[in-house]
Amino acid sequence: MDTPIEAIYKAAKEEIPAEGDYLTRxxxxxxxxxxxxxxxxxxxxxxxxxxxxLRVGGDIYDVLHLAVRSLDNASVALIMTADDFVNTDDxxxxxxxxxxxxxxxxxxxxHSTDELGNPEDEGxxxxxxxxxxxxxxHIDPSEDPDTPxxxxxxxxxxxDSQPELPDAPGRDWE
Numbered sequence: 001m002d003t004p005i006e007a008i009y010k011a012a013k014e015e016i017p018a019e020g021d022y023l024t025r026x027x028x029x030x031x032x033x034x035x036x037x038x039x040x041x042x043x044x045x046x047x048x049x050x051x052x053x054l055r056v057g058g059d060i061y062d063v064l065h066l067a068v069r070s071l072d073n074a075s076v077a078l079i080m081t082a083d084d085f086v087n088t089d090d091x092x093x094x095x096x097x098x099x100x101x102x103x104x105x106x107x108x109x110x111h112s113t114d115e116l117g118n119p120e121d122e123g124x125x126x127x128x129x130x131x132x133x134x135x136x137x138h139i140d141p142s143e144d145p146d147t148p149x150x151x152x153x154x155x156x157x158x159x160d161s162q163p164e165l166p167d168a169p170g171r172d173w174e
Contacts, residue, residue, distance in 0.1 A: 003095040012078035017109035
């Protein structure tokens with residue numbers, strides 16, 4: 001059975017970061033999908049349904065981004081709390097000395113998700129190709145949007161190139 005100090009360090013250095021890894025992978029998949037949708041929305045003339053989908057996707061991405069940062073902050077706070085116990089409590093110090101070296105040496109968690117920005121902002125400019133703000137990709141308005149079959153093929157190829165998303169540890173999705 002884990003001691004309280006061991007449980008705190010495991011949570012801070014293994015369990016919470018595993019959840020952060022899971023959310024980071026989901027955010028990466030969503031970022032890719034939003035980028036594709038942004039391009040298709042520009043080709044389609046910015047229809048309200050597609051811009052609404054961009055807004056919802058951007059909001060979800062922002063929530064994932066903040067959740068990952070919050071998980072990392074929670075890990076750091078737990079580690080600081082455990083370190084304080086180890087420095088001020090004899091039993092905690094003894095328990096810490098008995099921890100595995102792997103757990104003691106585990107790195108501080110830090111995930112990274114790219115700032116998405118606002119997907120409703122002009123990112124693809126079909127009307128005014130020059131000058132383009134940084135991050136803008138010009139879309140030729142005479143070019144037809146991808147057909148559903150082309151879009152499906154691109155999505156399938158992209159999904160095949162990305163690692164599978166396993167269930168997060170301790171979760172039973174069934």
